[in-house]
Amino acid sequence: MFRILVSDPISEEGLAPLRKSEHIEVVQKKVTEAEERLHEFDALLVRSATKVTEELLVKMPNLKIVGRAGVGVDNIDVEAATRHGVVVINAPNGNTISTAEHTFAMMAALVRHIPQAHVSVKSREWNRSAFVGSELHGKHLGIVGFGRIGSEVAKRARAFGMNVHVYDPFLTKERAEKLGVSICSLDEVLALSDIITVHTPLTKETKGLLGEKNLAKTKKGVYLLNCARGGIIDEQALVKFLENGHVAGAALDVFEQEPPGDHPLLSFDNVIVTPHLGASTIEAQLNVATQVAEEVLQFLNGKPVTSSINLPTLSKDLYEKIQSFYTLAKKMGMIASQYMNLPVQEITVTYAGTVADLETTYITRSLLAGFLKPRVASTVNEVNAAMIAKERGITFGEKFSDQTHGYANCISLTVYGENKTFTIMGTHIPNYGNRIVYFDGFSIDFAPEGHLLYIQHQDKPGMIGKVGNVLGSHHANIATMQVGRQQAGGRAIMMLSLDKPLDDELLEKLVDIEDIESAKKLEL
Numbered sequence: 001m002f003r004i005l006v007s008d009p010i011s012e013e014g015l016a017p018l019r020k021s022e023h024i025e026v027v028q029k030k031v032t033e034a035e036e037r038l039h040e041f042d043a044l045l046v047r048s049a050t051k052v053t054e055e056l057l058v059k060m061p062n063l064k065i066v067g068r069a070g071v072g073v074d075n076i077d078v079e080a081a082t083r084h085g086v087v088v089i090n091a092p093n094g095n096t097i098s099t100a101e102h103t104f105a106m107m108a109a110l111v112r113h114i115p116q117a118h119v120s121v122k123s124r125e126w127n128r129s130a131f132v133g134s135e136l137h138g139k140h141l142g143i144v145g146f147g148r149i150g151s152e153v154a155k156r157a158r159a160f161g162m163n164v165h166v167y168d169p170f171l172t173k174e175r176a177e178k179l180g181v182s183i184c185s186l187d188e189v190l191a192l193s194d195i196i197t198v199h200t201p202l203t204k205e206t207k208g209l210l211g212e213k214n215l216a217k218t219k220k221g222v223y224l225l226n227c228a229r230g231g232i233i234d235e236q237a238l239v240k241f242l243e244n245g246h247v248a249g250a251a252l253d254v255f256e257q258e259p260p261g262d263h264p265l266l267s268f269d270n271v272i273v274t275p276h277l278g279a280s281t282i283e284a285q286l287n288v289a290t291q292v293a294e295e296v297l298q299f300l301n302g303k304p305v306t307s308s309i310n311l312p313t314l315s316k317d318l319y320e321k322i323q324s325f326y327t328l329a330k331k332m333g334m335i336a337s338q339y340m341n342l343p344v345q346e347i348t349v350t351y352a353g354t355v356a357d358l359e360t361t362y363i364t365r366s367l368l369a370g371f372l373k374p375r376v377a378s379t380v381n382e383v384n385a386a387m388i389a390k391e392r393g394i395t396f397g398e399k400f401s402d403q404t405h406g407y408a409n410c411i412s413l414t415v416y417g418e419n420k421t422f423t424i425m426g427t428h429i430p431n432y433g434n435r436i437v438y439f440d441g442f443s444i445d446f447a448p449e450g451h452l453l454y455i456q457h458q459d460k461p462g463m464i465g466k467v468g469n470v471l472g473s474h475h476a477n478i479a480t481m482q483v484g485r486q487q488a489g490g491r492a493i494m495m496l497s498l499d500k501p502l503d504d505e506l507l508e509k510l511v512d513i514e515d516i517e518s519a520k521k522l523e524l
């Protein structure tokens, strides 16, 4: 049974596919109400209210995936989730239109004083002269952050006859041209705009981006909007600039603390507010819930997720192409880790042939996870493998080569320990499977799976029989056997696959055979 905790209000209709599955239990409860069962859940679905902290992750040792039904993941400690091997996904597109529309509704309401006029009329007043507004037409709109929402706001602004100025340090000239906007510096946007709206994520760089220093660069009488994240416009600075009359008004959907409590901003008549409603439409909620539910189902079925924050994302198509290499790489990592049973400083993966054209980051992560698995007690997977390797002082890198050694594709792994280097090479043969074709100096050909026994010995007649005798007399059945040697009468190897794991006593008996140099078992 796969258990999912839904700790914020998420569209029931969107989650229906999860509820339908008999292998899934969906529990709808706040984290605080589910304290006693936290350790059971495999997945956690949230919006912006639940804070996914390290402390919560520790209480949820079974957690594998956090799904954010929305865009912003600033309520999730992604680094901690990565460390715990927990995949974090979001639903980045589902609420774009709703939030852009909300921004626009706020903008129109702000410059036409609609909320204030509404309250006045409801109080039985009829004061037309108190609410004279301004047109949007012909005004200069500054957009800070030109991603999904920023660009949708721009489209609507142009339809209203506004002049749009955009600041986004990551926006390419080509994309700006395609979207019909001119890229400006932040200072230009501040100086030119009658209205400024922010649509960036909340990051170290954007926190307080519109603070005292930058607000001082804006036009007197500027209107400000924040439907992105509380804190991008510094709230204290905003209070100051409202008090001195420099800022004509502000529309805020988000706050540094939510709910904002008795915040001084709420006492300004020219500040209009909504309680983080940007994504609160039936359509957006259905979209984000559906996206997250589909992703969780994918994950549950061992398929790739497409909107992960802490994993390279893969399309279904690409996943199908890399799946075999992904498995091959993991097994190669596991073999290397067990074979090189000593501290390792460096790992290099070389891709050649058709595999070199694929998303190798994913394959490398799989290899690292396979390598680390026998060595770390905590969960290790593609999500945290790179981080754990780094923490353990293991550097790793990818290389690309033309040398396919006669195969259509080839993955080589070299592991560098203090006094030993180990190289293994694998290939995937369509309709045949994964094969290891080179092992620590020997050409060989075996399938990397099951209970393997690797023996190094002198190439002498009768060695196979001696090994077979010892194994047979202890009821250890040999499924397959591959042999290799560097030269006749020199060093040779056997790679056997057995029906059952070999016990250590038997391993010692094998090493005692004359001319056997070493015997190691490899569990894959």
Ligand SMILES: NC(=O)c1ccc[n+]([C@@H]2O[C@H](COP(=O)([O-])OP(=O)(O)OC[C@H]3O[C@@H](n4cnc5c(N)ncnc54)[C@H](O)[C@@H]3O)[C@@H](O)[C@H]2O)c1
Pocket: 071, 072, 073, 092, 095, 096, 099, 144, 145, 146, 147, 148, 149, 150, 167, 168, 169, 170, 171, 199, 200, 201, 202, 203, 205, 206, 227, 228, 229, 253, 254, 276, 277, 278, 279, 280
């Ligand atoms: N109010 C709501 O309910 C609501 C709903 C959805 C999204 N949001 C928030 O809106 C914001 C934008 O969402 P989106 O989906 O458009 O995200 P997005 O990732 O598509 O766009 C963000 C843009 O900000 C730009 N950016 C990053 N750092 C910047 C900086 N220092 N200066 C200027 N630009 C910078 C990025 O290049 C990107 O183009 C996010 O903070 C998101 O959490 C709020």
Ligand SMILES: O=C(O)[C@H](O)COP(=O)(O)O
Pocket: 047, 048, 049, 069, 070, 071, 072, 073, 095, 228, 276, 278, 279, 280
């Ligand atoms: O980042 C988002 O998607 C929005 O802020 C929406 O947040 P919500 O899901 O809590 O409404």
